[in-house]
Structures are given as structure tokens and as C-alpha cells.
Amino acid sequence: MTRWLVTGGAGYIGAHVAQALIDSGREVTVIDSLSSGRREFVPEAARFVEGSLLDRDAVTRALEGATGVIHLAGYKYAGESVRHPLHTYTQNVTGTVELLEAMREAEVTEIVFSSSAGVYGTPDVAQVTEATATTPESPYGESKLIGEWMLWNERRRAELEGGSFSPVSLRYFNVIGSATGRIRDTSPHNVVPKVLAGLAAGRTPTIFGDDYATPDGTNVRDYVHVQDVALAHVAAAERLESGQPIESVYNLGSGAGSSTREIIEAILKATDSDQAPEVGPRRPGDPASIVADGTLAARDLDWQMRYSIDEMIASAVSAAGERD
Ligand SMILES: NC(=O)c1ccc[n+]([C@@H]2O[C@H](COP(=O)([O-])OP(=O)(O)OC[C@H]3O[C@@H](n4cnc5c(N)ncnc54)[C@H](O)[C@@H]3O)[C@@H](O)[C@H]2O)c1
Structure with a gap:
């Protein structure tokens, strides 16, 4: 049986993802600072580590036994991020740096990343595709794009060292339900x-x-339903586990x-x-x-x-x- 670490698994989408992974027969560890999440949202069957991604010891503990990571922890408000840019970068960018470093140390090489429609800014196309230019317009959108860049660069680093690192980014649109x-x-x-x-x-x-x-x-x-979003994470985890080909980025719209x-x-x-x-x-x-x-x-x-x-x-x- 595989175990996935769900960062932000006490939050709205993360708790749905954690539950869907458990329902699919996988084991789950959740790490969450409870800054906006709730302890009672974490599925009972999950191992829970209360802590921030900025706390390396907590992240290292949470990674024990993990096959891969589903990284949803973060500060998610595009509009608010304009008033709190440094907070947004600390939680979303520094938090991801810390997570990736801890993953490297623990030799965990699979990650599904929670990205956002915010990376596209104001696109002038009727329908955004994964090839649409990324022109974020808020610190939030930028922080998600930087998160993706870090993933691609970690993949390149691993390949240069003769190893592998398998990231996939899911860009969610408006998640409801x-x-x-x-x-x-x-x-x-x-x-x-x-x-x-x-x-x-x-x-x-x-x-x-x-x-x-x-x-x-x-x-x-x-608008997309949170359970459909959660099931897409399970499918992504499955593809990573089985080594099936996977794109770097998917829009969930x-x-x-x-x-x-x-x-x-x-x-x-x-x-x-x-x-x-x-x-x-x-x-x-x-x-x-x-x-x-x-x-x-x-x-x-x-x-x-x-x-x-x-x-x-x-x-x-x-x-x-x-x-x-
Ligand atoms: N809700 C949406 O429509 C939407 C759309 C696009 C992307 N996203 C992304 O999906 C992810 C989850 O969103 P959500 O709607 O469930 O939000 P949420 O606020 O309910 O969940 C975020 C979780 O992360 C935790 N967290 C925040 N900073 C942390 C840190 N440094 N260390 C550990 N835990 C931390 C919070 O306590 C919370 O439980 C976010 O990364 C968000 O940017 C959400």
C-alpha cells in the first residue's frame, strides 16, 4: 500500500483529497498548520502532523513513509494577496522551497501541486488551454507560477544527477461544493x-x-466540483505511482x-x-x-x-x- 502526504489536508480541498485517497485504498498523512484549515476536516484514518511547511522538523516527520506528496498548503486569496504580498510569498513560495528540500533529503520524488487559474491573469482567449501564456496579476498568481518553476527546475536538477523527480501541476479553476x-x-x-x-x-x-x-x-x-477535483488528484497519484506518461500541467476546468x-x-x-x-x-x-x-x-x-x-x-x- 502506498502512503501520500497531503499538505494542507485540513483545508477545504485538501481534506477532500485526503478522503478520496483513503477511499482509493491508499494511506494518508496530513500536515497542516491549521491557519485556515480545521482539525475536524482531517479524515480519521489519516495520520496528522500539526505544523507549518516552514518548520523543517515537522515536514521531515510528515514525510516518513511517503511515496509522494500532494501539495495544497498555502494562502489562497488572489485579491487579498495584493495587500499581503510578503505573507503570500512566505507561505506559498518559501513553504514550497522548504517542502522540496525536505523531499530531496527524504528521497521522495513524486509531487502533485495545487496551482491555479490565477497563473493566467486576464487571458484574452475564449478558453484557456495549458498552452495559454501565463501572465499572473497578483502575488498569489505569481506565487503559484513560481511554485511550478521550482518543480520543473527540481526535475532538471534530478535528471542532471542521473535521478528522477516527477512533478505534475493541476491548475484549478473555481472550486465549489x-x-x-x-x-x-x-x-x-x-x-x-x-x-x-x-x-x-x-x-x-x-x-x-x-x-x-x-x-x-x-x-x-x-466552476468545478471539489469531489471531481479530488478524484483528479487520485488519478494523478495513480499515474505517478505506475510510471504512466503524464503532462507537466493540467487545467481542471x-x-x-x-x-x-x-x-x-x-x-x-x-x-x-x-x-x-x-x-x-x-x-x-x-x-x-x-x-x-x-x-x-x-x-x-x-x-x-x-x-x-x-x-x-x-x-x-x-x-x-x-x-x-
Ligand atoms: N479554492 C479554490 O477555488 C482554489 C482554486 C485554485 C487553487 N486553489 C489552491 O488549492 C489549495 C487549497 O485551497 P483550499 O480552497 O482548500 O484552501 P484552504 O485555505 O481551505 O486550505 C489551505 C490549507 O493549507 C493550510 N496551510 C496554509 N499555509 C500553510 C503552511 N505554511 N504550512 C502548513 N499548512 C498550511 C491551511 O491551514 C489550510 O488547511 C491552495 O493552495 C489554493 O491556492 C484553490
Whole structure:
């Protein structure tokens, strides 16, 4: 049986990944600083190391017995990263340096990296592919791109030394939903948890700008279900374990977009709310539309959209209902 170290496995996506790996018959260790994650999200069957990637002893302990690493730990807020650039670089760049050094020492050579649509900035193509130019526009997007560069350079270093290092980067688009009431997105900034928390507190949801060049004038984003994302990680781990060919980068996007108005209306419907969203001014730096082509991931990582938008939202609403 193989064991995977999931960094950030007490977070929203990481806990889903950890659970999916366990469900696939693998053993899991989680390392998490609990800065935004929750201890209770970590599956019971996982070994848990509480600690930061910046703490080498903790990382070395967490790597014991690991076949590979799924690296999700990080600071994930593109907008906030502009106000906290050094914090973002420390958590996402220095954290990854520390992890890669500890992996080198422990001779762990397989890694699946959590990257982001943020590496593309504001693409001027209808559908982003893995070949679309990377022009990040926030410290967050940059930190993810630097993370990828470090992976490619570690691969080159290993090859120069006659060894091997097998990295793969998954660029997620907008991850929503929940596979279990136990684990949910607790982010104060992502649209679904933010609107749900606002409704629970009696606030009217706001749409930031309705004069974009999109079908209904509001931003279009590519929403994907967290369980589909988790299963793509399991497929990536499987390919790395078996030595099957694997690309360096995959977009985890659906190929279709939904507008902010559609998402907010789906949330209002799922919560039986009769409020109408307010329209506020545009937020600086919000691209009109980002939609990704997921063909490569569908070919190699069993990437499928197993849920409709309404099902994704319903699962998020029901998980939010479990909040304590
Ligand atoms: N949520 C999305 O839509 C989305 C989209 C693209 C990429 N991502 C990336 O996916 C990853 C997981 O995102 P999420 O939505 O689950 O966020 P999250 O905040 O729920 O999870 C991140 C986890 O990492 C932990 N962590 C942060 N810094 C750490 C450190 N230095 N050492 C150890 N643990 C640390 C946090 O405590 C948390 O449990 C992040 O890297 C994020 O950038 C998320």
C-alpha cells in the first residue's frame, strides 16, 4: 500500500483529497498548520502532523513513509494577496522551497501541486488551454507560477544527477461544493461561502459589476466540483505511482462558464431566499471571463463534470447547514 502526504489536508480541498485517497485504498498523512484549515476536516484514518511547511522538523516527520506528496498548503486569496504580498510569498513560495528540500533529503520524488487559474491573469482567449501564456496579476498568481518553476527546475536538477523527480501541476479553476457535510469551504472571500454567510447574517448578496462584455453583463467563471477535483488528484497519484506518461500541467476546468448572477441566483434558489442581488461597482482586476478547456485532464486524469451547477450549489448549502 502506498502512503501520500497531503499538505494542507485540513483545508477545504485538501481534506477532500485526503478522503478520496483513503477511499482509493491508499494511506494518508496530513500536515497542516491549521491557519485556515480545521482539525475536524482531517479524515480519521489519516495520520496528522500539526505544523507549518516552514518548520523543517515537522515536514521531515510528515514525510516518513511517503511515496509522494500532494501539495495544497498555502494562502489562497488572489485579491487579498495584493495587500499581503510578503505573507503570500512566505507561505506559498518559501513553504514550497522548504517542502522540496525536505523531499530531496527524504528521497521522495513524486509531487502533485495545487496551482491555479490565477497563473493566467486576464487571458484574452475564449478558453484557456495549458498552452495559454501565463501572465499572473497578483502575488498569489505569481506565487503559484513560481511554485511550478521550482518543480520543473527540481526535475532538471534530478535528471542532471542521473535521478528522477516527477512533478505534475493541476491548475484549478473555481472550486465549489462539498462531497460530505463534514468538509466545507470556510473562506470569507470565495463567492459561494461568502454569499451563504451573508444570507445567514441577513445581508443582500452583491454582484460586482453588471456591465462586462458577457451574456448577462456579470463576470463569467468556470466552476468545478471539489469531489471531481479530488478524484483528479487520485488519478494523478495513480499515474505517478505506475510510471504512466503524464503532462507537466493540467487545467481542471469544465470548458463552460457560469455568470456571477447565475451562481448567486442558484444560491438564492437553493436557500429558498426571495432576495434580489444588489449590483455594486466593478472590483479592480476582475477579468470579465475565464473559462478553461479540460480536455487533457479528461484524457489522462478521468476528469469529468459529475455534477450540475445546481447540484454543486446544493451540496455547498447542505454542508454550510452543518456548520457549528
Ligand atoms: N479554492 C479554490 O477555488 C482554489 C482554486 C485554485 C487553487 N486553489 C489552491 O488549492 C489549495 C487549497 O485551497 P483550499 O480552497 O482548500 O484552501 P484552504 O485555505 O481551505 O486550505 C489551505 C490549507 O493549507 C493550510 N496551510 C496554509 N499555509 C500553510 C503552511 N505554511 N504550512 C502548513 N499548512 C498550511 C491551511 O491551514 C489550510 O488547511 C491552495 O493552495 C489554493 O491556492 C484553490
